[in-house]
Amino acid sequence: MTKLWPFGILPLVSEQNLLSKPCLATITSFCKRKGFVYPSSEIYGGLSGIYDYGPLGVELLNNIKRMWWKNMVREREDIYGLDGSILMHPKAWEASGHVAGFTDPLVDCKDCKSRVRPDKLPGWRLKKDNQSGKWQVLEIGETKCPICGGELTPEVRQFNVLMETSLGVIEGEKMKAYLKGESCQNIYLDYKNVIDSHSPSLPFGIGQIGKTFRNEITLGKFLFKTREFEQWDIEYFVNPSEADTAYKKWKEIRWNWFVNNVQLSEKNLQWRQHTEDERIFYATDAWDIDYKYPWGWDELEGLHHRGNYDLTQHGKFSNTDLGFYDQEKDEKITPFIIEASGGPNRCFLAIMLENYHEEEIKGRQRIYLSLPPYLAPVQAAILPLVRKDEKLVETARKIYDELKGRFVVQYDEQGTVGRRYRRQDEIGTPFCITIDSQTLENETVTVRERDSMEQERVKVGEIEGKLSPLLSLP
Numbered sequence: 001m002t003k004l005w006p007f008g009i010l011p012l013v014s015e016q017n018l019l020s021k022p023c024l025a026t027i028t029s030f031c032k033r034k035g036f037v038y039p040s041s042e043i044y045g046g047l048s049g050i051y052d053y054g055p056l057g058v059e060l061l062n063n064i065k066r067m068w069w070k071n072m073v074r075e076r077e078d079i080y081g082l083d084g085s086i087l088m089h090p091k092a093w094e095a096s097g098h099v100a101g102f103t104d105p106l107v108d109c110k111d112c113k114s115r116v117r118p119d120k121l122p123g124w125r126l127k128k129d130n131q132s133g134k135w136q137v138l139e140i141g142e143t144k145c146p147i148c149g150g151e152l153t154p155e156v157r158q159f160n161v162l163m164e165t166s167l168g169v170i171e172g173e174k175m176k177a178y179l180k181g182e183s184c185q186n187i188y189l190d191y192k193n194v195i196d197s198h199s200p201s202l203p204f205g206i207g208q209i210g211k212t213f214r215n216e217i218t219l220g221k222f223l224f225k226t227r228e229f230e231q232w233d234i235e236y237f238v239n240p241s242e243a244d245t246a247y248k249k250w251k252e253i254r255w256n257w258f259v260n261n262v263q264l265s266e267k268n269l270q271w272r273q274h275t276e277d278e279r280i281f282y283a284t285d286a287w288d289i290d291y292k293y294p295w296g297w298d299e300l301e302g303l304h305h306r307g308n309y310d311l312t313q314h315g316k317f318s319n320t321d322l323g324f325y326d327q328e329k330d331e332k333i334t335p336f337i338i339e340a341s342g343g344p345n346r347c348f349l350a351i352m353l354e355n356y357h358e359e360e361i362k363g364r365q366r367i368y369l370s371l372p373p374y375l376a377p378v379q380a381a382i383l384p385l386v387r388k389d390e391k392l393v394e395t396a397r398k399i400y401d402e403l404k405g406r407f408v409v410q411y412d413e414q415g416t417v418g419r420r421y422r423r424q425d426e427i428g429t430p431f432c433i434t435i436d437s438q439t440l441e442n443e444t445v446t447v448r449e450r451d452s453m454e455q456e457r458v459k460v461g462e463i464e465g466k467l468s469p470l471l472s473l474p
C-alpha cells in the first residue's frame with residue numbers, strides 16, 4: 001500500500017540511515033519504558049509468561065483487533081461474529097482431544113528442579129502420536145540441565161497444558177473445568193445456534209477474538225509464547241467438494257491482510273507447510289505464515305484444512321446432529337472447516353519488530369516507530385511552540401478540543417519542540433501539529449510527518465479533512 005500524505009506520496013526513509021534491526025531485548029525494554037507492555041504483577045516479582053498492556057500498548061492492541069474485526073467480520077457478508085465465554089463445558093475439551101492429547105513432553109532437573117522440554121534440547125528426537133496425543137522418545141539427547149548443568153531425569157513425562165479451574169461453591173460437588181486452551185472451540189459449539197438464528201447458506205464462517213490459556217513449560221520469547229493470550233479465528237464451513245478452493249482463497253486473504261493492512265514487509269513473511277509429523281491426524285493440510293523474528297522464522301498465523309473432525313466429534317459427544325442441509329447441492333453433509341487462526345499479541349510483536357528504528361541524524365540518535373498511521377496509539381500531537389505564550393496555548397487547546405473527538409490526540413507542551421518531536425517519534429505518532437506565531441496571523445499550523453520529518457503548513461480548518469483518510473482503518 002502506498003502511504004499517502006496530503007501533499008503527494010511520502011518520501012521513503014532511506015534505509016542507509018537505519019542501524020541494525022532490533023533484538024528482542026531491545027523491544028522488550030522499549031515496550032516497558034514507553035508504556036506499551038509491562039511484566040504482569042511486577043512488584044511481586046512478576047509471573048513468567050504473563051504481560052499487561054500499558055497506556056500505549058492497549059491502544060495499539062485494540063487498533064489491531066479492531067482492524068481484524070472490521071476486515072474479517074464486518075466487511076464480509078459470509079462471516080458472523082461471536083464472543084464466546086472462557087469457561088465451557090468440560091466435555092468439550094474431551095471431544096476436542098485436548099484432555100488426552102494437549103500435552104508437552106517434560107523432563108525434570110534432579111538438582112535445580114527446573115522443568116525442561118526435551119524436544120528443545122540438542123540430540124533428542126520425539127514424536128507425538130497423533131491419535132493418543134502421547135509423546136514417544138525416538139532418541140535420547142543431552143541429559144544435562146540447560147540451566148544448572150545438573151542431571152535430568154531419564155523418563156519423559158506427559159504434561160497437559162490445559163489450565164484447570166473448578167465451577168460451583170460446594171466442596172466435593174465442584175465441577176472440574178478448564179480455561180479455554182484454544183479460543184476457537186466456542187465456534188464449533190455455537191455453530192448450530194448461528195445456523196438456527198441466522199439461516200446462513202454454505203459457505204459461511206464464524207469469527208471470534210478470544211482469550212486462551214496454556215500452562216506452557218518453555219517461555220522466554222516475550223509476547224511470542226505466553227500463558228495467557230488472545231487468538232483470532234475464522235472457522236469457515238464449506239461443502240467438502242469446495243474445501244480445497246476455499247482453503248486456497250483463505251490463504252490468500254490472510255497473506256494479503258498481513259502485507260497490505262498490517263503492512264508487514266513480504267521479505268519478513270514466508271509460507272511453511274506443516275510436515276506430516278506435526279500435522280494433526282485429521283487435518284488434510286496445514287500451512288503457517290511465518291514471520292522473521294530475531295530468533296528466526298516462526299509462526300505468525302496458521303491456515304488449516306481441518307476436514308469435518310471438529311463437528312463430528314462434538315456431534316458425537318453431545319449427541320447433537322451437527323449436519324447441514326446444503327440447499328444448493330440438495331444434500332445433507334457435515335461441512336468441512338477451513339481455519340485461519342492467529343493472534344493479536346503475536347501480531348503486536350511483529351509490528352513492533354517491523355517498525356522500530358534507530359537512526360543517526362547529525363551524530364544524534366533518533367528512535368522512531370514507523371507504525372501505519374491508523375494503528376498508532378496516538379494519532380496526532382498538538383504542540384504549542386512556546387508554553388508561556390497564552391495566546392498560543394489557548395489556540396492549541398482549542399484545536400486539541402476540536403480534534404479529540406475525531407482522532408486520538410495528545411496535548412504536549414513539555415520541553416523544547418525538538419524534544420517533543422522525538423518523544424512522539426518514539427511512540428509512533430504519525431503527525432505533530434505545531435501552533436506558532438504564524439497561526440495567530442493566518443490560521444495555519446505546521447503538520448510534521450514522523451518518518452520523513454517533513455513539514456507543511458495547513459489551514460486549521462483543513463486538518464481534519466487532510467488527516468482523516470490517513471488515520472482511518474483500511
Ligand SMILES: [Zn+2]
Nearest residue numbers: 109112145148
Ligand atoms: Zn538444573
